[in-house]
Amino acid sequence: MFKTHFHSFAIALLLALPVAVSAQDQKPEAPYNAQLIVRQPEIGQGSPSFVPSPQVRGMKALSDGKVYLVSTDNKQLLAYQGNRLAWKADVVGSCPTVVGPRKISKVLLGPKTILVTVGERTFAEVDTATGKVKVADGQKG
Template identity: 75%
Template sequence: MHKPTFRFFALLLALPTAAMAQDQKPEAPYNAQLVVRQPEIGAGSPAFTPSAQVRGMKALSDGKVYWVSSDNRQLLAYQGNRLAWKTDVVGACPTVVGPRAIRKVTLGTQTIFVRVGERTFAEVNADTGKVTSATVQKN
């Protein structure tokens, strides 16, 4: 067999493999089954409590998925399968009353409101992931 003919047949054999590899979607860095969709305005609260059944929420506005890490300390944002930002919300709170863990996440338009512990609240910039404020509610 001549070398040009061999190359032609080798190329024909490689094409189906390359086409199948392009059809496969990359695996998401989070479990999509544990992500709830943000409800439409007026249809419910755009909030979630991290649990074994729910770890994140997909925002309607920009399609980002906001995910709470398994140790309940970090909030991560994914645009598609790409990590947009990650921040240690619990570590950014100087004072935490109760367990040092994220207890609830509420999506706003530009700000994400995070309840940490029993009475600590943090505000996170939705674009950058920077914690802009952390306060303790006094009782």
């Protein structure tokens, strides 16, 4: 009788094992829509920049693996390391003057900084490690 129960238990365990393993393999869902993220091109393969649109909200950097994402209101830049928010920067709010619409119009990834165009001719430089807006400068002309 003990042998019969043991065999039943062993079979049940073997049947349940793949379910437990596959549940552990599932990654938590990203806090952003991964289909709206483009990969930064390799050096010499194109510009590491994007224009926020309904089809593209961010870019995954080759250098640090972070995803840099423009908020849906086009005012903030967010960085995600995996599924965790690393930092959030109010880029538009940091710009004292803006020529054109007060929204992020282009993002250019660099190794240590991100150059963000706000409106038509206003630029902000964001530190990739901290999210600190280091320079906000409106160009005239």
